[in-house]
Amino acid sequence: EVQLVESGGGLVQPGGSLRLSCAVSGFTVSNSFMSWVRQAPGKGLEWVSVIYSGGVTYYADSVKGRFTVSRDNSKNTMYLQMNSLRAEDTALYYCAVDGGGDWGQGTMVTVSS
Amino acid sequence: EAVLTQSPGTLSLSPGERATLSCRASQSVLKNYLAWYQQKPGQAPRLLIYAASNRATGIPDRFSGSGSGTDFTLTISRLEPEDFAVYYCQQYGNSRNTFGQGTKLEIK
Numbered sequence: 001e002v003q004l005v006e007s008g009g010g011l012v013q014p015g016g017s018l019r020l021s022c023a024v025s026g027f028t029v030s031n032s033f034m035s036w037v038r039q040a041p042g043k044g045l046e047w048v049s050v051i052y053s054g055g056v057t058y059y060a061d062s063v064k065g066r067f068t069v070s071r072d073n074s075k076n077t078m079y080l081q082m083n084s085l086r087a088e089d090t091a092l093y094y095c096a097v098d099g100g101g102d103w104g105q106g107t108m109v110t111v112s113s
Numbered sequence: 114e115a116v117l118t119q120s121p122g123t124l125s126l127s128p129g130e131r132a133t134l135s136c137r138a139s140q141s142v143l144k145n146y147l148a149w150y151q152q153k154p155g156q157a158p159r160l161l162i163y164a165a166s167n168r169a170t171g172i173p174d175r176f177s178g179s180g181s182g183t184d185f186t187l188t189i190s191r192l193e194p195e196d197f198a199v200y201y202c203q204q205y206g207n208s209r210n211t212f213g214q215g216t217k218l219e220i221k
Contacts, residue, residue: 001170007121031135035210037212042199044199044213044214044215045150045152045158045203045212045215046203046212047203047210047211047212048207050208058208058209059209060209061114078150085152094157094158096208098205099146099148099163099165099205099210100160101159101160101163101169103157103158105157106157
C-alpha cells in the first residue's frame, strides 16, 4: 500500500527555519518525481518544488533561494528545508507524486510572532 | 511558467445535471500533462484525470477530461451529491508546475 506521511510542521517566528519530512512507503522515492505543494488557509493549491528521479530540483519563484528540497534514499524520505520563513509561508504543506494520485495528508506550518 | 486560468470561479448546479469546467493555459502544456483534482474540506486533493484525458484508478466514468495545447475541460456527466467540491487543474509538463485557482462546484 502506498503511503506518504508528512511531519515537521509547527509554529515558527518570522525569519526562522523548519525542515519538513515526507516518509514514503509502497514505492521508491529515488525512482519518482516528487513535489511539495502548499495550501494557505482558505486558499487554493500552490506548487512549491519538485525533485526529479535524477536529482534535479525546481522551485516556485516565491520560495526560490529560501527553500531546499532533498531526499534520503536510504530512508525513502523527501525533505523540505525552509529558511527565512515569512508570514505568507503559513500553509498546509503536502508531499505528492508529481502529477500523480498519491498525496500525504499534510503538515501545518504557521509563521507568526 | 504556464499560468492556468479556471472558469467559472463558482458553478451552481443541481444533482443529475451536467458540469463543464474549463482550464486555459497561458502557453501550451507540454505533452498535455494536465491533471484535474477534486478537493473536499479537510481532505487532501484527489486525482481525477491525468494527461488531460485519462481517468485515475477508481474514478467513476461520469468524470471525463478532454482538450490539448492550451484549452482543457473537465466534464461530469451527471452530478452526484458527493461531487460538490472544489476542482483544480494542474500542469506538470513544465519543470515548474502550476495550479489553476480552482472552481467551486456548489449545489443550486
